[in-house]
Amino acid sequence: MRKETDRAASRCRNVMRSVLAATTLVILTACGGGSGGGTTSLPGSGATSTSNPGNGATGSSPGGGSAGTATSPTLREQIAALEQSGGYPKLDRSGDIAGPDANANGVRDDIESWINMQSLSDLQKRALLQKARALQNTLLVDLNDRTALQKAGEGLMASTNCGSLHFSPYREFSNLAGQIEAMTANTRQRAERYMKYNAARSGSSTRLPDGNTCES
Amino acid sequence: MKNRPRQRRSAALAAMTIICAGAWHGAAVGDEQVCTPYGAGSQMSIQAAGPVIYKAFADWGKGYLERNFEREPTALTGGISTYCGTKVKMDLQMGPFTTRDELFDYSVAFYSLTGPVLPCGSQKVYSWKKTGEYSAPLYEIPNYPPDPEYNAVLTTEDEAMLPLCATRFNGPALSAQSIVAIAKKRRSLPSMIRLARPAEGVGGQYVKVTLEPAAERWRLDCRAYTDPNGDLYCSYTAPDRPTVHTYKATWAFERKEDFSSAQGTITVIPPTVVVGFFNGVWNTEEQAGDGLSEIRSLVGPKYRDTLLRYENFYNQTGTANGNTAAQDLAEVFIQRGNELDGVLTERWEHYWELLSGQVRREGSLTQRLLAGLRDGATGLSDLIDSLVSSTLAGFVKGLAQLMSSPPTAADTAAHLTKLQELADEGHDFVLIAHSQGNLFVNVAYDGLQQSRPLVKASVVHVAPASPTVRGKHVLADIDEVINGLRNFGGWTVQPINLWLNGRGSDLSGHTLVGTYLDAGRGAATAPGTGATTSPRAHTKELIIDALDQVAPASP
Numbered sequence: 001m002r003k004e005t006d007r008a009a010s011r012c013r014n015v016m017r018s019v020l021a022a023t024t025l026v027i028l029t030a031c032g033g034g035s036g037g038g039t040t041s042l043p044g045s046g047a048t049s050t051s052n053p054g055n056g057a058t059g060s061s062p063g064g065g066s067a068g069t070a071t072s073p074t075l076r077e078q079i080a081a082l083e084q085s086g087g088y089p090k091l092d093r094s095g096d097i098a099g100p101d102a103n104a105n106g107v108r109d110d111i112e113s114w115i116n117m118q119s120l121s122d123l124q125k126r127a128l129l130q131k132a133r134a135l136q137n138t139l140l141v142d143l144n145d146r147t148a149l150q151k152a153g154e155g156l157m158a159s160t161n162c163g164s165l166h167f168s169p170y171r172e173f174s175n176l177a178g179q180i181e182a183m184t185a186n187t188r189q190r191a192e193r194y195m196k197y198n199a200a201r202s203g204s205s206t207r208l209p210d211g212n213t214c215e216s
Numbered sequence: 217m218k219n220r221p222r223q224r225r226s227a228a229l230a231a232m233t234i235i236c237a238g239a240w241h242g243a244a245v246g247d248e249q250v251c252t253p254y255g256a257g258s259q260m261s262i263q264a265a266g267p268v269i270y271k272a273f274a275d276w277g278k279g280y281l282e283r284n285f286e287r288e289p290t291a292l293t294g295g296i297s298t299y300c301g302t303k304v305k306m307d308l309q310m311g312p313f314t315t316r317d318e319l320f321d322y323s324v325a326f327y328s329l330t331g332p333v334l335p336c337g338s339q340k341v342y343s344w345k346k347t348g349e350y351s352a353p354l355y356e357i358p359n360y361p362p363d364p365e366y367n368a369v370l371t372t373e374d375e376a377m378l379p380l381c382a383t384r385f386n387g388p389a390l391s392a393q394s395i396v397a398i399a400k401k402r403r404s405l406p407s408m409i410r411l412a413r414p415a416e417g418v419g420g421q422y423v424k425v426t427l428e429p430a431a432e433r434w435r436l437d438c439r440a441y442t443d444p445n446g447d448l449y450c451s452y453t454a455p456d457r458p459t460v461h462t463y464k465a466t467w468a469f470e471r472k473e474d475f476s477s478a479q480g481t482i483t484v485i486p487p488t489v490v491v492g493f494f495n496g497v498w499n500t501e502e503q504a505g506d507g508l509s510e511i512r513s514l515v516g517p518k519y520r521d522t523l524l525r526y527e528n529f530y531n532q533t534g535t536a537n538g539n540t541a542a543q544d545l546a547e548v549f550i551q552r553g554n555e556l557d558g559v560l561t562e563r564w565e566h567y568w569e570l571l572s573g574q575v576r577r578e579g580s581l582t583q584r585l586l587a588g589l590r591d592g593a594t595g596l597s598d599l600i601d602s603l604v605s606s607t608l609a610g611f612v613k614g615l616a617q618l619m620s621s622p623p624t625a626a627d628t629a630a631h632l633t634k635l636q637e638l639a640d641e642g643h644d645f646v647l648i649a650h651s652q653g654n655l656f657v658n659v660a661y662d663g664l665q666q667s668r669p670l671v672k673a674s675v676v677h678v679a680p681a682s683p684t685v686r687g688k689h690v691l692a693d694i695d696e697v698i699n700g701l702r703n704f705g706g707w708t709v710q711p712i713n714l715w716l717n718g719r720g721s722d723l724s725g726h727t728l729v730g731t732y733l734d735a736g737r738g739a740a741t742a743p744g745t746g747a748t749t750s751p752r753a754h755t756k757e758l759i760i761d762a763l764d765q766v767a768p769a770s771p
Contacts, residue, residue, distance in 0.1 A: 072591050073591070074557060075556055075557055075559050075589070075591075075595070075596065076557050076559055078589050078590065078591065079559060079585070079589070082585070082588040082589065085588075087584070087588040088581075088584055088585050088588055089581070091565070093562050093563075135502065138501075138502075153501055153530075156501060156502050156505055157505050157528065160502075160505045160506060160509050161509070163509075164509055164512070164513065169513070170509060170510065170513045171510075171729075174506050174509070174510065174729070175574075175577070175579060175580075177502070177506065178503075178506070178568075178569075178572060178574055178580075179565075179580070179581055181500065181502050181503075181568060182564075182565035182566075182567075182568035182569050182572075182574075182581055183565050183581070185564060185565075185568060186563065186564050186565045187562055187564055188550075188561075188562070188564060190564070191546070191564040191567060191568075192546075194500070195546070197501075198500050198501055198532050199532055201501045201530055201532070202530060202531050202532035203530070203531065203627070203628075203629075203630040203631065204501070204530050204630065205492075205527055205528065205529050205530070205630070205631060205634040206501075206505070206527070206528045206530070207525065207526065207527050207528075208505065208508050208509060208512060208526035208527070208528060210517065
């Protein structure tokens, strides 16, 4: 336990060192142009390749798992086994933005399974399903329809409010909702679509409702 | 009327109906126009249902002559008979209206025919004036050539070729909004009641307003006539206690009859302060709403006797500068994700946890993945650490770009509009901004103060990434994002005023919930002194202080 703490602290220090180094490079890049509008270089590609001493070891080293041996499974195989065992959610990673929803309840099947596996009350699971449905809707809503966009935003807020009614402290819900958000936009296509949704919502204002906003 | 030459032609209804082509006056989307070939003795049947206005007119080619029939006729006994060159609707019972003149019976809306009717076979000039008032017919030919706006010229030689048309369109209708007013406050209501067609408001119309209970009628003060936009300006003085008043607006043409009416309610609520949240860097809308919900759990649904209404004012980093910084972060994730056999390339859930600062939180997806691996976990963990540093650098870059090209009034126009709407409802404000949200809140706050100087508003700045502030701020010593701006960018930022004991799982020291609302760490308000508070308690103190400014305790 102590070792784990020390390792975490050491890792934290390394990260912060990397941050400072990367930040230096980025600021120089960002400020060089003055206006900030013409910067096209990727900060991460430059910064991480020069600043992180661990990169050499993690990037192409066999230890990273990319060239697994006959006796030790590759990283990909380990993750597959972890998903198979239930240690990590087995998520749909198809190219389809919507993904499978066999019961047509607006929640992707893999996320619904994950929610149902949680040790929670029925009301809490329903609150999470509502959150999942609201998030899924952000991937499917017509980005040119301002009314629909506002409704999608209100759906997010309603589900947040619903979660606050059934979880105490609220942070428990917030952490689970954050994972649902991450799982919802879990492929490149879904992530891009989710970014577009959020860009379309910039400038919006939405009320956090009171009262019972849980869906029946 | 007795002196008016006329040629009454009564005949059967013309059988054939065609759809008129060409432009015609007053048409709007959804209106229907039906025409029949005009000939001696033609009549036209107007058939439609619903509360509509019929506008019958003859398209004479050189102009038009229109007749307006308000409301749906309750009976049509004689159809339309014609005089030379014009048509007069006979024996049409218009419900409550009083027949006054054959020509003017139904010209009650916007045009009244005032021209003479000459014998057939001669040139006729018709004129009418734009008024809702009844005008007596003129018995002399008006100036010629006629005013194209108000006159039409027709020659009866072509009479047989002319179409006779009727238009059914959605007529003006009153609408009444149900509104909310704050107890003890007077509220201007410039557009609570509106008289409009689908495409435009109708001005200059008399509207009568009543309020229930009648004894409270004095609270609702309305002008008598609609303005050019069709709006009826009112103001309302709210009572001291919450209640609901019902009002009824009635369009009374010539102060005589009801044409349209509408009802609404005025709900008086206790004093309310809007707690507005302007989110931080790279927040999704979901995360911004989560931050607002955390603030609500911190402050509660009311402060003293004042209700708190929580509102999310969402902004996205990079929208103003073409999203290049957002694309950069995604590009980095894609590039680095290719390492380690590309295990991260199709695992974008970790990207979102990177952005939200959750990758090191116990129980996060990333931590569960790392915890479940044996061989290779170290390599993946190092890769994620590397991505964390890149992400933080991306945060700083995004903020630097935003500070170089800060939000303008145009960027925050929608937010300001919402703030003004809420101010007009009688709300006061506590605006809380985090990170980049401070750049947005400053512009919105300034706009609100300039446009609504009497509104009470105070601002709380959390981790401000802005050179100036409009209220008290909190900035932690471990905030690597703001430190990055200060130390490496040379940007003018606010001074550190909170020193934290240790770092949490939020490696940036910058997130709202992970750092500034963290209850698990001690904090000091001066360097080198012992912890006297927590970040959460300190931030709450600032918000309470702001609430005190806009909702002070009753004496």
